[in-house]
Amino acid sequence: MSESPVTAPSPARKRRGNMQLLMANRLAAAGLFIFGFIVVVALLAPVLPIPNPDLTDQPNRLLPPLSQGHLLGTDHLGRDILSRLIWGTQVSLLVGISATALAALFGSLIGLVAGYARGATDSVLMRLVDMLMAFPYILLAIAIVAALGPGLLNALYAIALVNIPFFARNIRGVTVSIRNREFVDAARLSGKSHAAILFTEVLPNVLPVIVITMSTTVGWMILETAGLSFLGLGAQPPTSDLGSMLGQARAQLFTAPHASIIPGIMIFVLVMSINLLGDGIRDVLDPRLRSGALDRPMAVTRIERKTKPAPTLADAPALVVDGLSAGFDNGGGVTPAVRNISFRLGKGECLGLIGESGSGKSVTALSLMGLVASPPGVITAGGVYIEGQEVLSLREQELIGLRGARVAYVFQDPLTTLHPLFAVGEQIAEAILAHQKMGKTAAHARAVELMESVGIRDAASRASAYPHELSGGQRQRIGIAMALANEPDIIIADEPTTALDVTVQARILELLDALRRERGLALLLITHDFGVVAQVCDRVAVMRHGEIVEQGDTQDILRDPQHDYTKRLIACVPELGEGHGFLDRVRPLFKEAGA
Amino acid sequence: MNDAVQIRDLVKTFGGGRSLFGRKASEVRAVRGISLDLQRGETLGIVGESGSGKSTLARMLVGLEAPTAGTMLIDDKPWPELAAAGTRAFGRTIQYVFQDPVASLNPRKTIGDILDVPLRLLCGYDASRRAARKRALIDAVQMPMDTLERYPHEFSGGQAQRIAIARALAAEASILVLDEPVSALDVSVQAQVLLLLQQLRDDLGLSYLFISHDLAVVEAISDRVAVMYLGEVVEMGPAAQLFAAPQHDYTRSLIASAPRLTPDAA
Known part of the structure; x- marks a missing residue:
């Protein structure tokens, strides 16, 4: 017995940069590559050699995939599915990311103010947020779109609004704990006003949490946009987005299943890649996880x-x-x-x-x-x-x-x-x-x-x-x-x-x-x-x-x-x-x- | 010129308010009728x-908490007057040094940024004067010049406490409330910070309210000492006299419990 039995060679650990840490997480890296590829293709839609997505061609309707000139076939109006898919992904991404940005902006603002002010302001703001949460979110979104009228922009507002509570509650919790830290009192004694403290002392410390919350919700928002469009409340014809493609192809589900399966797979891949990436970003930015807490300590040194x-x-x-x-x-x-x-x-x-x-x-x-x-x-x-x-x-x-x-x-x-x-x-x-x-x-x-x-x-x-x-x-x-x-x-x-x-x-x-x-x-x-x-x-x-x-x-x-x-x-x-x-x-x- | 701080019958009660449905919340009486004076150029220890x-007493003095009853005169100005004038009026009159120096510095700001705030907001200096003043402050607390570009986590506890003291000095207030300023520090660092504090007081003519649970530390730096127990001052007097001949039972038990290097002296 010359070697100690508990000794197991463990992989070398170094202090690594954020990007290296993210790459070390294989699932997150896969998510990043898939998401990056989708974004690049969607952004290149205007220059790619694809037919006009709104061009109807009745004789060639419902062509199966791999037909000549139509790699993924055509839909019930003879429009090219590949082209519609790329343009539709662009719209879905745009709406999902904008909705996340809006929800993050207003939700974080509410959370910051409520968490910092405490007392009556906190109660009033958080009870309003609770009221938003008391409705099933999709019903609320439908109600909002119904009131504003169908359309992509209104769907965006509805989705942003129903997601505000998620940000507000998260950010408020973090703000409350930072507010009680001594450096906030010290800043007050240095003569800073409450607004200055909130935005120059508290916000920089809350920012990582906002980024983490955003990265984990983008996928969810894209899914919700697709849901509204599927119900015909989001993107209006002829504009295509992933949800409306799915909705329009529903009638031909048995005769031409590819028309609905293809956008369905696209939504799945897009949301999965974003979620994997989001989890990876969270692991990297969370200082507790970053310090190595993810590695389960061994029973014996x-x-x-x-x-x-x-x-x-x-x-x-x-x-x-x-x-x-x-x-x-x-x-x-x-x-x-x-x-x-x-x-x-x-x-x-x-x-x-x-x-x-x-x-x-x-x-x-x-x-x-x-x-x-x-x-x-x-x-x-x-x-x-x-x-x-x-x-x-x-x-x-x-x-x-x-x-x-x-x-x-x-x-x-x-x-x-x-x-x-x-x-x-x-x-x-x-x-x-x-x-x-x-x-x-x-x-x-x-x-x-x-x-x-x-x-x-x-x-x-x-x-x-x-x-x-x-x-x-x-x-x-x-x-x-x-x-x-x-x-x-x-x-x-x-x-x-x-x-x-x-x-x-x-x-x-x-x-x-x-x-x-x-x-x-x-x-x-x-x-x-x-x-x-x-x-x-x-x-x-x-x-x-x-x-x-x-x-x-x-x-x-x-x-x-x-x-x-x-x-x-x-x-x-x-x-x-x-x-x-x-x-x-x-x-x-x-x-x-x-x- | 009167005393730097004059406190009369100060009371602070937490809680006790009525909730939405009229139920009375339980109250905590943190400070129960304190009266004390801090003379100019003096260090008053609070044990x-x-x-x-x-x-709680310290936080009320610097305006972070409002008293429930009683009066405070800080630098001859009544507390309510200062409170009405806002935190800047407080900051120019009285400053506070926190127990945990690392927690009192924002982790995402450089030391230069942190020192800049009181110079800009409380003293109203222009950029070139602020830069000169920052260098002078860093020099006064015996830190190297590159301190200004660095972040709080790069410093040890003792260094961070020097920086926190520099920030308190930046406001050019003549009264400093020091809340356990050396409790989190190692003994050799603690001695250095105490020396620094005494030198600054003598050079700049400051008045200190020095709060600590460590009797020997308080005795080393204070001219007078007040002993607090359950929100009241039970005994107050010149440091040497109070520790040599304690009058109150609680003071006696505190002195008896303090660990000593020579156990037989007790």
């Missing part, structure tokens, strides 16, 4: 180690990390995130991993159980020993089995890690049932017991509470209870108190400290706060740029830091009681650095 | 935990 560490380690403490390196695959190579990390952690001991943002402390914590999302994460060297056994060499299922059972995590913000739709007791019980075979009621009783042990009063009734009904401190207690569910040996707490108030932070740290002493847990505490380290950690490792620069006894390091970086980091922590002296003390530090 | 009403 990709492991690509040149040398394999020894499978077991004699007389090892609870956790040993030996020369661990991990990074992110950027397509061409691996950008290292952490390099050569080594530390040991015994039972009942607490090690603090401290560093500033970007120092690699979270990547270290997640790498221990292969939890870094992959792609792009990759572990490049080193070993992780739990009770002396190397876990990164284990089979995928075995490693997954260790998560939560032997090694448990506590994260920064339990509001984002707890499921909002399940009661907290259920979630703890689920964590128990994932690893232990027991009845539902037994698991529930155990969950309540755990909640009591982490200091939640009246646990039996709080078990049925939802995460949002609990305070931040209580939620973090639930997070800790879940970590304890399977009596792990090691708890990795990643900034567990950063989101909490100081008085609550003090209680949570006390709880973690008491738990590790009572249960002999090995606690790996990741933090950026030296005060937290000083309060609970026996030892501390200081990280910078993905490396541990110094590690040792907490009190020794705080009293007498050896590395320059540690000295500087400790010097920058203001202490209560220091007052203005703090600024005088740190000023020389940055004078040197600046010079 | 409190989440939900204590400190951000």
Whole structure:
């Protein structure tokens, strides 16, 4: 066994431009080519060597396809179907795209104003939009055309109008979320008027959503135009569009099926190609999908180690990390995130991993159980020993089995890690049932017991509470209870108190400290706060740029830091009681650095 | 010349209005009768935990929220007068620095565009004067000159906060409300920003209302400190005195909970 079994060569990933991303999506690329071809042919209609589409020729009516002079045959008046198809596609495209543009313009305007103004304006505008939506859209379109009189232009207005709600609702939702962002308040304080903020601050951020919505609705609008023309309410003879061709050929459906099948296929191909392209554009423009969320992460971080560490380690403490390196695959190579990390952690001991943002402390914590999302994460060297056994060499299922059972995590913000739709007791019980075979009621009783042990009063009734009904401190207690569910040996707490108030932070740290002493847990505490380290950690490792620069006894390091970086980091922590002296003390530090 | 800011019996209640069918909505009393003064050239620290009403107070001061009751004098001008004159009047008198510097900069605008707005709308400078002023501002917050052509996402948290401070300074207001300006920053960056803030205050004669949950940070930069709890100011006094001899129980528990490098000092 020289190669790790979970290693699978994955295709190179690079940061690519929009066009490259779109081309990488085969369906979208196919859509783009088909749509592009149709548009070019339709635009070239005046110069193509095709007969006049309105020229009737009664003797040659209903010729089948591949007849001489008529590639696709003729219709019931002897007109050339190919010619009518090309001219008709031009009309359908023109109407569909114009209707989309109109609907996008007015719908987005309503959405922007309603979402930005809120209050009464919002209510009135959105209730009007709701009224439009309350009618079946095709009936509404028919009613509008009936009132205005049949004709292509009136059909266009009707279609644009019935599609306004779709844009208005989408854009309003996005606007509401952008309106609450701080840069909008900042623009107001810079003296911008509401209109200026709406069009110069909010609109540029909403624009991608408008484009996405447009690209996904053009096809739909073309279909609706065809529908109205089919009913004889759109294009009037002799003008042809795809819908009216279909409508006129309906009478000959059995004698000359080609006259209706050909425009039908054309509508299908056109709308399909636009929809495929639209979905592709959406995937490219949506920043969340673009960042790689479309790639389903693997169950375990990709492991690509040149040398394999020894499978077991004699007389090892609870956790040993030996020369661990991990990074992110950027397509061409691996950008290292952490390099050569080594530390040991015994039972009942607490090690603090401290560093500033970007120092690699979270990547270290997640790498221990292969939890870094992959792609792009990759572990490049080193070993992780739990009770002396190397876990990164284990089979995928075995490693997954260790998560939560032997090694448990506590994260920064339990509001984002707890499921909002399940009661907290259920979630703890689920964590128990994932690893232990027991009845539902037994698991529930155990969950309540755990909640009591982490200091939640009246646990039996709080078990049925939802995460949002609990305070931040209580939620973090639930997070800790879940970590304890399977009596792990090691708890990795990643900034567990950063989101909490100081008085609550003090209680949570006390709880973690008491738990590790009572249960002999090995606690790996990741933090950026030296005060937290000083309060609970026996030892501390200081990280910078993905490396541990110094590690040792907490009190020794705080009293007498050896590395320059540690000295500087400790010097920058203001202490209560220091007052203005703090600024005088740190000023020389940055004078040197600046010079 | 009176105090920079004078607040008397300020109250803010959210909700509580009647809905369409006359049902009374539940109300939240965020600020319950606060009175405080900010002297000119002074830094007044406001300490409190989440939900204590400190951000609501700050947003009312800069005109982003309207008070339910009470009076505010900002730079000797009554709040309703400023509100009637519009956001530009507020912007010229008092400015605000947000907690999350990256969120307070529009991701689709260059730093030059962002700094241009207050100079154009609040100061009314012409193009050449704006360009000169922008360079001076970037220099004042110790950022490189090419900052102006770059976009917010290209900067780290500490750099973005310097840019946000430059924008607040651009309005040439003499009063700055700083809402947790260093909470999102790493400790070494935090110390640098605090130094910058103090230097700017001394050079430009600014008055600061400095809001934070971090007691040590507030103590380091403030002349006086007010402790807020559930929408009320429970204790106020000179920084050194308040932290050395806290009078109110809540202040004592805050000080006892603050993490320290030397645990035995508690």
